[in-house]
Amino acid sequence: MSLKKYLAYITVVETGSLTKAAEKLNYTQPNISQMINSLEEEYGFPLLLRQKNGVKPTKNGLAVLHGMREIQRGYKNLSETVNGINGLETGKIRIGAYTSITTNWLPNILKEFKRQYPFIEIQVYEGNASELDHWLEEDQIDFGIGTVHNHKWEFQALFEDPIMVIMNAQHELVKRDFISLEAIESVEFILPYSDSLFEVHNIFKKAQINPNVAYQIRGDETIISMVRSNLGISLLPKLLLRRCSTDIAIKPLKTQVFRQIGVLLNTKRGAQTPSVNKMVHFIHQWTRKNN
Incomplete structure (x- = not known):
């Protein structure tokens, strides 16, 4: 199924390594190589440049990356919607946040959120303002919690x-x-x-x-x-x-x-998945209650 191949390629680009992508996705490295080779044969051009210290996408590989991510997001959205209709709240959320947020806020937020939605998987990435910008641009996180310093992202204020x-x-x-x-x-x-x-x-x-x-x-x-x-x-x-x-x-x-702390969203990506919307809404409610 192409979705698995897309996810393999996306993960290879994000990690810069076939081996790291295999570890992250619970595949072997030859499995990942085979999926990438299959995509390259299907498309008729190379997707990766193999280097001594890892791999990086070719110019054509970067051109198709956005489309693959859109397909992955659409599939996640569909899966979460179907599961929600059937009474099962599932999903995967990737959050990027400042150190002050990850150490002081997120532990309590995640504890309460997981109590309500135990089957939603959450990944947290800790970074500074520049890293949040990069992760949002490259679709490596679903949203950030930080401060606004440019007009690239939708900013939903939380507190001062x-x-x-x-x-x-x-x-x-x-x-x-x-x-x-x-x-x-x-x-x-x-x-x-x-x-x-x-x-x-x-x-x-x-x-x-x-x-x-x-x-x-x-x-x-x-x-x-x-x-x-x-x-x-x-x-x-x-x-x-x-x-x-x-x-x-x-x-x-x-x-x-x-400094104004808030949620940062990349609106160019279109609609968020149901699980991401739940988490953003939950964070707004939590901050109103606790600040």
């Missing part, structure tokens, strides 16, 4: 997450009730990369402030560790700081700034 100043409990600014951006300029600062927290960069850009950057770090936990060691202060979303120990002081900015 304040940006906070964090510092070692012995830092010279720790006695202040709130921290101004001008005060931040006067001390060593640990700056997140823009692909992780573009909101922090926007704060300084709008205020025309040049922080005294001692370190630039990608990774929220690394930033918190460096602040704990008194290597500088930083700005991070409040949601990330729920589990910080007492040796980290958390202070509000003098002028509060928020």
